[in-house]
Amino acid sequence: MSKALLCSCEDVTTSEVEHAIEKGFRDIESVKRFTGFGTGMCQGKQCVTAMARFLESKGPLRPEQVTPFTPRTPLFPTSMATWASASFDPEQAPSGGVPPSLGLTAQAMKPDSPVRARAKVVIIGGGVMGLALAHNLALRGETEVVVLEQGYLCAGASGRNGGGVRMQWGTPTLVTLAQRSIELMKRFARDLGINIWFRQGGYLFLAKSKSIVDRLEKGAKLHNSFGVPTEILSPDDAREIVPQLSMKGVQAAAWNKLDGVIFPWPFLWGYAQACVKKGIAVETFTQVTGFELSQGRVTKVLTDRGAIACDTVVIAAGSWSPKIAAMANVHLPNEPHRHEICSSEPLKPFLGPLVSVLDSGLYFSQSMRGEIVGGMGDPREPAGMNLGSTMRFLTRYSQALTEQLPELGHLKILRQWSGPYDVTPDNSPILGRTPGVSNMLQMSGFVGHGFMMAPAVAERMAAWMTTGRSDELFERYTLSRFAEGRMEREDMIIG
Amino acid sequence: MPRLSLIRTPVTIDFEGTQLEAEAGEPLACALIAQGELLFSRSVKYHRPRGPFCLTGGCSNCLMRVDGVPNVQTCTTLTRAGMRLERQNSFPDAAIDMFAANDLVFRKWFNHHEFLAGVPIIEKVLLRVARKLAGLGELPDKAPEEVPPAKSEELDLVIVGGGAAGLAAARRLSERNVPYTLIEREPVLGGRLISSAELGLGAVYQPVATQVRLGSTVLGLFADAGRPFLASLWQGQLHVTYFKRLLLTLGGQSTLLPFENNDLPGVFAGRALARLIRRHQVLPGERVACVGELEEARALARLVTSVGGTAVAVGEEPLRAHGLQRVTGVTTSKGRVDCDAIALCATVSPSFELARAGGARVVWDVRHKVFVVEADASGRTANPNLFVAGEQRGPMSAAAAAEAGMLAAEALATAGVAS
Numbered sequence: 001m002s003k004a005l006l007c008s009c010e011d012v013t014t015s016e017v018e019h020a021i022e023k024g025f026r027d028i029e030s031v032k033r034f035t036g037f038g039t040g041m042c043q044g045k046q047c048v049t050a051m052a053r054f055l056e057s058k059g060p061l062r063p064e065q066v067t068p069f070t071p072r073t074p075l076f077p078t079s080m081a082t083w084a085s086a087s088f089d090p091e092q093a094p095s096g097g098v099p100p101s102l103g104l105t106a107q108a109m110k111p112d113s114p115v116r117a118r119a120k121v122v123i124i125g126g127g128v129m130g131l132a133l134a135h136n137l138a139l140r141g142e143t144e145v146v147v148l149e150q151g152y153l154c155a156g157a158s159g160r161n162g163g164g165v166r167m168q169w170g171t172p173t174l175v176t177l178a179q180r181s182i183e184l185m186k187r188f189a190r191d192l193g194i195n196i197w198f199r200q201g202g203y204l205f206l207a208k209s210k211s212i213v214d215r216l217e218k219g220a221k222l223h224n225s226f227g228v229p230t231e232i233l234s235p236d237d238a239r240e241i242v243p244q245l246s247m248k249g250v251q252a253a254a255w256n257k258l259d260g261v262i263f264p265w266p267f268l269w270g271y272a273q274a275c276v277k278k279g280i281a282v283e284t285f286t287q288v289t290g291f292e293l294s295q296g297r298v299t300k301v302l303t304d305r306g307a308i309a310c311d312t313v314v315i316a317a318g319s320w321s322p323k324i325a326a327m328a329n330v331h332l333p334n335e336p337h338r339h340e341i342c343s344s345e346p347l348k349p350f351l352g353p354l355v356s357v358l359d360s361g362l363y364f365s366q367s368m369r370g371e372i373v374g375g376m377g378d379p380r381e382p383a384g385m386n387l388g389s390t391m392r393f394l395t396r397y398s399q400a401l402t403e404q405l406p407e408l409g410h411l412k413i414l415r416q417w418s419g420p421y422d423v424t425p426d427n428s429p430i431l432g433r434t435p436g437v438s439n440m441l442q443m444s445g446f447v448g449h450g451f452m453m454a455p456a457v458a459e460r461m462a463a464w465m466t467t468g469r470s471d472e473l474f475e476r477y478t479l480s481r482f483a484e485g486r487m488e489r490e491d492m493i494i495g
Numbered sequence: 496m497p498r499l500s501l502i503r504t505p506v507t508i509d510f511e512g513t514q515l516e517a518e519a520g521e522p523l524a525c526a527l528i529a530q531g532e533l534l535f536s537r538s539v540k541y542h543r544p545r546g547p548f549c550l551t552g553g554c555s556n557c558l559m560r561v562d563g564v565p566n567v568q569t570c571t572t573l574t575r576a577g578m579r580l581e582r583q584n585s586f587p588d589a590a591i592d593m594f595a596a597n598d599l600v601f602r603k604w605f606n607h608h609e610f611l612a613g614v615p616i617i618e619k620v621l622l623r624v625a626r627k628l629a630g631l632g633e634l635p636d637k638a639p640e641e642v643p644p645a646k647s648e649e650l651d652l653v654i655v656g657g658g659a660a661g662l663a664a665a666r667r668l669s670e671r672n673v674p675y676t677l678i679e680r681e682p683v684l685g686g687r688l689i690s691s692a693e694l695g696l697g698a699v700y701q702p703v704a705t706q707v708r709l710g711s712t713v714l715g716l717f718a719d720a721g722r723p724f725l726a727s728l729w730q731g732q733l734h735v736t737y738f739k740r741l742l743l744t745l746g747g748q749s750t751l752l753p754f755e756n757n758d759l760p761g762v763f764a765g766r767a768l769a770r771l772i773r774r775h776q777v778l779p780g781e782r783v784a785c786v787g788e789l790e791e792a793r794a795l796a797r798l799v800t801s802v803g804g805t806a807v808a809v810g811e812e813p814l815r816a817h818g819l820q821r822v823t824g825v826t827t828s829k830g831r832v833d834c835d836a837i838a839l840c841a842t843v844s845p846s847f848e849l850a851r852a853g854g855a856r857v858v859w860d861v862r863h864k865v866f867v868v869e870a871d872a873s874g875r876t877a878n879p880n881l882f883v884a885g886e887q888r889g890p891m892s893a894a895a896a897a898e899a900g901m902l903a904a905e906a907l908a909t910a911g912v913a914s
Binding site: 002003004005006007008009010011012013014015016019034035040041042045046047048049050052053054056063064066067068070071073074075076077078079081082083084085086087092094095096097098099100189190191192193194195196197199244263266270345346347348349350367368369370371388389390391392402406407408409410411412 | 566716749757857
């Protein structure tokens, strides 16, 4: 049929972009995350200018608001074998990265209209935590809520992660939260009307050392006690699940078939659209500039689009939370740690589960579009906000992945990017009240797994906020635990 | 037949079981076009027929499985005897693809995130169907052969792009005895000087061979540990090239114009058509609609006519391409004409990606409606050791690009490395 293409790699037509504009996606980064344009084999070379012209001609963008999405390395699809041929110094801490700045919070995109002058709840951070909380507050009848996001939707860690969702955790709290999250994700399309392509392909953890095997075995017992069917497998049995895997050096594996992967972008804007439908204001490209405090309470949240008087303020800004809290003289111990990730050319589905080697931090899965999406944490990565990409990562990741799955040496990497893990001293989140500021609530510090925990955490937080009934989540994981020396260590962190 | 000259060094390649004769070392895409084949692939969602468009590795229309490796750009992969080519993502084959029904069912578009969301039972079926349809190409048959270890090197001044701007800069730097290394992605130097519809700047400058790397693809500009370097693939080996100063003269990229059926096989970028004729002696159709910007369209029409083709709809505004699996006609603002290829003459989109990674500012050029790299008169960007010249700064003639290249070279020869 007759179609006019704006992105031929991903089959995005002019009509689809008009629909995106109607839905409120105006800038290039947002339209990319709604339609998927610019994420194909040409890496945006053919489409980004065509899209810019189209958005400008349709009116939603003024000339100074027309900026290209961040170009990603590599410039041309390049095989993992090529990247693996370089070397790197494992002893040296990674630093640097390209591009030097990202423009997440393009000032030119700031809306002209002022924000609402009053709200019962102001949520700072329009990532999955903040939006899921707003949605759950609305479900409980509270719609006088404003969500403030500094950039476009998906600009932060919620739009930059690999979409892995698992029940295999090391503490009862996280196991049960994840179980509930997965239930909610399965219902997401029915509840919110958006497909998030949750695919329960399982998680396969590989262990190459005795200590990791012990950790997996201990974990499996815990999981089983909560009804999570984690099994400990021999390397041969693990190969039944992914026949292409090399099991060299693997001593055992842990397998839960109910874990899976979702597509992060629609999950985020699905929540945002549901919030807007209920009358909640989701304000993108809006900066928090400070707080008005009186008698140990926040009376107003100050933004670059005016002040909002409020009863309660929730800090759900992920790695940006300490910066926000500091404006109210509250110290949060979170530190951002860059985690790099990349995506490959799309291949016909062959890989069922997300595979992770716990010893090295390597993880990879195949998305619904067929791309191999994966990453590998760098133990030397220093703390600090750095969202640049390095070749060191491509080399480390390609070496580790092709060792595990040699056929993937041909696999071409299409693009790489990074996101911040919001790391706390004990790898557990910061939830609940704030000493010294009575109406400020914390909802951050999820160390890279906030994305999968958000539905369940937000559900409980909304219940706790609206009913006042006590919930151990908001007693155990408080900010005050650090001063009290009461740590809640979680050791099943990957990536 | 589309081939305008006899094959000099023949090689045989296998295209889905058929043995084809091709010129050794020509791009695979040219070899197929020369046989009259334009249906190269099927698109991801609607399974629309696709054929080569840009011929510069900047689109996904010409991807095929080559020697068991999926998603290979056939426009930048050169022929060797015995290569095996297969089309992907279609059932039972590319010519009769059952999944093309998607294109009929969804007349204008569909958004897979909203489509049938939350309908019980159907959503489970949807997940299965989506998983079946996902992806292009199958997992490679076997692991690749050993790749040689990457080479690390330090160079003072690197020029990326051996077209009008890059070569003019190289000539001026040579005159001023400033050492440099010029990296060119194609197997020959010249860019627009040897492949555009209108030539006329005379002989192509040939720098000393040791200063040139032909067939070297720059994959990215990185700054691990704060030290900038280029990663490039040359002679099958990854090169990690630390540099002190960089001049980017990459030119531009053919972009889409959104008219109906703008993705039909037989729709080429104007520059791609000129390149096919000039460089590879292939004319993909007898009647070629040279639509779009008048000046380039006229030059292209003259070229098409000079090799025995017929140019139609010259400089007209395209509204719709006609044809089922390949172009049979075009409707322009002046009406419908029959043709078997459409050449789209349009402002190219400057290749700004490397400059952006290097810290240059990229801004929207309101007049030309393209993103351009911001620089001063000499081509110096926000990063004082990063220069740009030519079409990366916006649309310009080859002569203007050469002038800009010389200015940048002059500034590089005069100024030292900024700290």
